[in-house]
Amino acid sequence: MSVMVDDDLWSAVGDPIRRRMLDLLLNDGSGTATSLSERLPVTRQAVAKHLVVLDRVGLVHATTAGREKQFRVDQAQLARAVAQLAEVGAAWDARLQRIKRIAETIQRRRGTTNDSEKKQ
Amino acid sequence: MSVMVDDDLWSAVGDPIRRRMLDLLLNDGSGTATSLSERLPVTRQAVAKHLVVLDRVGLVHATTAGREKQFRVDQAQLARAVAQLAEVGAAWDARLQRIKRIAETIQRRRGTTNDSEKKQ
DNA sequence: TCCCTCACGCAACCAACGGTTGCGCGTTTC
């Protein structure tokens, strides 16, 4: 019960801005704090802070070239994060289905023809 | 691209304490702020605040009985949240696999026998 | 070469959030 989750990794992808950043980086292959901030509703500095967070949990890596600092996604680590999402989702899903089955069984045992709880 | 997500709903299940609360409520069927706080590493007041958040996004509903306030999970809404987790996970997963396939194709086209990037 | 621009990092500041303690109020219960 209660799937084990790396809270740092989870909370890293928990932020909507960070998810959009990962989206952009995956689409473009790489990007800088400045280039990302141009396509996001926050300032460069805010983006830079998020990049620090993502870098700290290993979801992105940076390579400095001259005055630019290019970031790109670490696919392996993102795969791990995705796996955790799937894990939690699957655990809850299974439990919900179990509860639903039990509820239906009870209804059936009562011989009820009440159809007020068909789908969700 | 960039799966649509209800940010309020997502951030509601984003908090680790709130996930554990949902776990407990699902297991027990229902619970009060006090009963939950006894099994969590935070105070009753903190739990109460989280319950407000969960209630606001419709993940739980409360029924007051005397001096007690029983909370229980709204399965339908939780199912929606789970679906969103799955959606985001699937979107990223597909994108990662696409990137991986492209990378492998390039390697193959080069006739490379370099096995330094087999599995992650 | 010199200067201007660009990308970045650092610092200060602010609002929101998660958490705590303390207190008051209504409901049970003995």
Added chain:
DNA sequence: GAAACGCGCAACCGTTGGTTGCGTGAGGGA
């Protein structure tokens, strides 16, 4: 009726996501 219980409200604190402002080092023309 009084004690005990469950809850809500308010004040306070640290962290986090966001902003503005400024300094600095790398590039790219005149």
